[in-house]
Amino acid sequence: MNKIEVHNIYKIFGPHPDRWMGAARDGVSKDALLERSGHTLGLRNISLSIEAGHIHVIMGLSGSGKSTLIRHFNRLIEPSAGQILVDGVDVMGLKPRELEKFRQQKMSMVFQRFGLLPHRTVLDNVAYGLTVRGVRRSEREARAHHWLEQVGLTGFESQYPYQLSGGMQQRVGLARALATDAEILLMDEAFSALDPLIRHEMQDQLLALQAQLNRTIVFITHDLDEALRLGNRIAILKDGELVQEGTPEDILLSPANDYIEAFLQDVNRGKVLNASHALVERTLTLTMRTQPVHALERLVARGYSYVTVLDGKRLAGVLMRADAQRAVREGARDISRHLSDMASVPASAGLDEVLARLLCNPEPVAVTDDQGDFIGVLSRSKVVELVTPSASGEPPQQAA
Ligand SMILES: Nc1ncnc2c1ncn2[C@@H]1O[C@H](COP(=O)(O)OP(=O)(O)OP(=O)(O)O)[C@@H](O)[C@H]1O
Ligand SMILES: [Mg+2]
Known part of the structure; x- marks a missing residue:
């Protein structure tokens, strides 16, 4: 079952996106559009299905449109054209109240820079999403304790974020996202600020948690090894276009073009491909x-x-x-x-x-x-x- 479907999304940034939709459909390059109109082509004709219970990785170089794409899923960004369905519901059709509820309940985000509240304790940070939702104090604290235990941070409940290492802060961010029971996790470069060893540990932890939780996870990364390690499927963006989408094996065994091949050059193929x-x-x-x-x-x-x-x-x-x-x-x-x-x-x-x-x-x-x-x-x-x-x-x- 598809948890998220996007159909033919275009996003043009600038004062008059409508005027330039025709050019975008006709294939004007990102550079040419910027030069001609001062508008930035964020996304061009992206269609993508994200299956429930999968980790779907979005990859691409800086500026390729990764964050723009996932911000469409909870309508932090509205498309210039195209449709976004979450659990079959057209998110553009949601009224303000419904949208608020949808954002609180369906999805939670984990960011690169952790995004913790500096003046709140670790426990309060993890419980934060539940506070917003009006969950009783005793229950939200019980749930926060549970998720802190899941990410290995029992004992740190009353510390403040500045007292934790980067890796630990990211675990708090992860626990906070998990604590809301949101079915969809949007993770934007969540592990990119961590040093390689800690990053690897966090990947293991995410995979172990996911094996029990079966959430739908959209995971943005620049890092191909991380993408291949975590992704059930991987979508690769370039200049706002979807260049290839498939399982790690699909992509390794039949790269769509030279661009993808160049991307794949340094991959440890022996780890991704199996017997x-x-x-x-x-x-x-x-x-x-x-x-x-x-x-x-x-x-x-x-x-x-x-x-x-x-x-x-x-x-x-x-x-x-x-x-x-x-x-x-x-x-x-x-x-x-x-x-x-x-x-x-x-x-x-x-x-x-x-x-x-x-x-x-x-x-x-x-x-x-x-x-x-x-x-x-x-x-x-x-x-x-x-x-x-x-x-x-x-x-x-x-x-x-
Ligand atoms: N609010 C905005 N206004 C104008 N242009 C924007 C806006 N947000 C993004 N863009 C442009 O859209 C393109 C895609 O940006 P986006 O942030 O989605 O890239 P990204 O793949 O997430 O990059 P990074 O890896 O650096 O985070 C870029 O060219 C960027 O300049
Ligand atoms: Mg980004």
Whole structure:
């Protein structure tokens, strides 16, 4: 289900946006529009769906329109054209009272500079959104305590923001946003002011919380590694336009254009792509009950030196060609006693980890799902090509 949908949003900043809508639709460049009219093209024809329970990352360089886009979601900014639906409701149709309620209840924001109230304690800061909503003191304090515990700040309730480190202040900001029970969190560069180690910790914490909470999170970042780590999906903006939108894998495996490719250059691909992306195209499998002659025939016909053998959906082992020949010579009824163990990795294993496994294991390696059922066999060449696409000289999606 889509929590947020935007349809064909345009935003032109300046005194007479309507006059320049035609030019914006006709594709005038951002620079040309500014020069000609003094108006800034904030967003051009953006359509985007954000699924409930997902972390949707919005990426792009400074000035590309990220903040402008998410401020449309709670109507802090009104579009020059286009439609914004939240839970199917057109936010432009909300009356002032409804809008106020909508902002208080549906969404909370977390900012880069924490935005804490300096003269209030940590506890009061976290309870603030509830105060605004008229929640009783005892209840809001109980909830504030709960969320402070969730972000690891129990014991700091009566401190003031200036007494906390940046990372701790950001945790307070996060606790405050979570405490309102808003279904949607808008996080604008929320972790960008933190040093790398703390930032990584906050990412882990957000992922751990999200695993329980299932909020809908729109997360703005400049940082591609952060985007790939957090995002179920990622939207990349450039000069107010949406250049590409998709899962991290979509974007890594088939970048829409040179701009995205340049963006992706320094990514740690081995962490984003996993074993499921590097399967052998068509895998021959046999069952345990296969007769040795038939197994050998199949191996010879395809020129294979081994074949994977399944027991139901489970991986039973691997039959090497020499063992198939031996089974035939010995007149075995089936191949079940002639199997060797087959190494396996879970589908979710990152390719960097997989690569390490392959280096110390010359034998074929199977890939299994969460339940331990067989999915396929790893392709060594694919692993290498996916991790180092430039080395192969071919775009990864064309890999054999
Ligand atoms: N209130 C405003 N009036 C005029 N122009 C604006 C206004 N707000 C944003 N802009 C312009 O719209 C464009 C997009 O700005 P926006 O703040 O959305 O970028 P951003 O991607 O969030 O950048 P950053 O990463 O620096 O926060 C920029 O060219 C900016 O100058
Ligand atoms: Mg911004």
